[in-house]
Amino acid sequence: MARALIHVPATAKRGEIIEIKTLISHVMETGYRIGVTGAPIPRDIITDFVCTYDGEKVFRARLFPAIAANPYITFFTVATASGTLTFSWTDQHGATQVQTAAITVE
């Protein structure tokens, strides 16, 4: 779907609260703008973002057209164990982009 940037600390102490930053390039076209031909530009947005930590859901967001282009979301989670964080963005047509990041917990 698009290019995504994710920032997760490479290592963390057990039980530490870590901040995760995500950004995906997407127009997030609202559907309220009028194009050069006079016709409204059809809506094209990402509607859903989910982050799972070793399969367990830790954060989920439902996005609306009021989210700026290139949705940027930061949130927190507890570093429980070394593992994989999976990030997935789904657009209104059902296309999903999945990206993963590894974390080592000491």
Next chain:
Amino acid sequence: MTPSRLSRRKMLQAAGALAGTGGFLRLAIRPAAATPEMMQEAVRNAVGEAPIKKGKVKIDLPPLVENGNSVPCTVSVDSPMTRADHVKAIHIFNEKNPQPNVISVQLGPRAGRAAFSTRIRLADTQTVTAIAEMSDGTCWSDDIYVIVTLAACIEEPN
């Protein structure tokens, strides 16, 4: 005389009806701004009938926004985020964008800290509200009045 008067009246009626339809069509196509009532409805759809109290939640937005297309927004909630007492969801609403919803976030005890940031669009100078749903069913809110000088949604596409 009579037929001509009648036809004139009919024509006027027809013109009125046409103007009415035209106005309606324009309303349907143009981004009709959400109203505070629409926002209240959206709030009720999201959190149900639970009473919403002020406090615990903090919404952070710049008070003066130059460009409404991308406004940094942070919401944090005062919560220990344990299994017994945590924030279930945080919603952001606005009064005057075409749609009252901005974002709805689901959290749990795994979040550790009930906070998130994003960038939002604001179509006008307005009040933005954040509402947090707690695990015990209570709802807390905070709002902020934001002045927007260049609005989102209405700008010309390139």
